[in-house]
Amino acid sequence: MTEKNEQTALLLLGCPQVPVQTSMVLYLAHGLSQRGIRPVIAGTTAARRLMEVADPGRHYLGEMNDLDEMIDEITEKKRDFDLCFVFIHNDSGIAYAGTMAYISKARVYALIFGEHAEELAGEIEFPCEIVAAKATHNPMPLKRRLEEVMQWAAVSKR
Amino acid sequence: MGGCLEAMKPEILLSQTTFKDAREYIKKNVREYHEVEPGYKIFDVHIIGVPPLYVGVDGERLIFPYTKPCHGTFVVKVPGGAEIARLRARQK
Numbered sequence: 001m002t003e004k005n006e007q008t009a010l011l012l013l014g015c016p017q018v019p020v021q022t023s024m025v026l027y028l029a030h031g032l033s034q035r036g037i038r039p040v041i042a043g044t045t046a047a048r049r050l051m052e053v054a055d056p057g058r059h060y061l062g063e064m065n066d067l068d069e070m071i072d073e074i075t076e077k078k079r080d081f082d083l084c085f086v087f088i089h090n091d092s093g094i095a096y097a098g099t100m101a102y103i104s105k106a107r108v109y110a111l112i113f114g115e116h117a118e119e120l121a122g123e124i125e126f127p128c129e130i131v132a133a134k135a136t137h138n139p140m141p142l143k144r145r146l147e148e149v150m151q152w153a154a155v156s157k158r
Numbered sequence: 159m160g161g162c163l164e165a166m167k168p169e170i171l172l173s174q175t176t177f178k179d180a181r182e183y184i185k186k187n188v189r190e191y192h193e194v195e196p197g198y199k200i201f202d203v204h205i206i207g208v209p210p211l212y213v214g215v216d217g218e219r220l221i222f223p224y225t226k227p228c229h230g231t232f233v234v235k236v237p238g239g240a241e242i243a244r245l246r247a248r249q250k
Contacts, residue, residue, distance in 0.1 A: 095177040095208065101208075
């Protein structure tokens, strides 16, 4: 949400332990930008460093923030977003997505991947769109699901 | 761990668990506990998870779940200081 009425999307990154996360974040940031939705990334230091090294020319990455500082800004109502994509591969990811569903007015998308994607998806008991694919090293299953999601996001913009 | 919390040398009551198990631990093992909303801040850390989330008080100490993105949720016990009064006051 911005003064220019530009749509914004928060991409929330937790632990970068699972390889597909970094490439999927870059792919999603690019796809959202192409659809006129400005991506803002918030994540742990390691997750952000992986992004910065992967995109040194900042072709896909825009604004990046510390995870805790972003939660501060949202809980203090200094800032909010239209969409929020939470990258999840463990219980902590579910906890962060649940927090976002509570503190933010954004439409929350839980992007669940990794070895235990289906079990984790079954743990979700809060309002959000669940996008789950058993993807660890091969990003294609999650990429296909993300393409569908970006269509929804673009449609919901109208 | 948040710098402030780490400096307090917290006692770890439960390690690398889920936010749900942390919730149950506090409910079962701490006589005085208060429900807080996701994002509630204690010292320099946010309480992360799905409601209900509990923060316990045991004498002069606070017991609460601390979620790390890579290592799951810990239940920690630290000197509460002014945070205890703030927690109790919000229930009224």
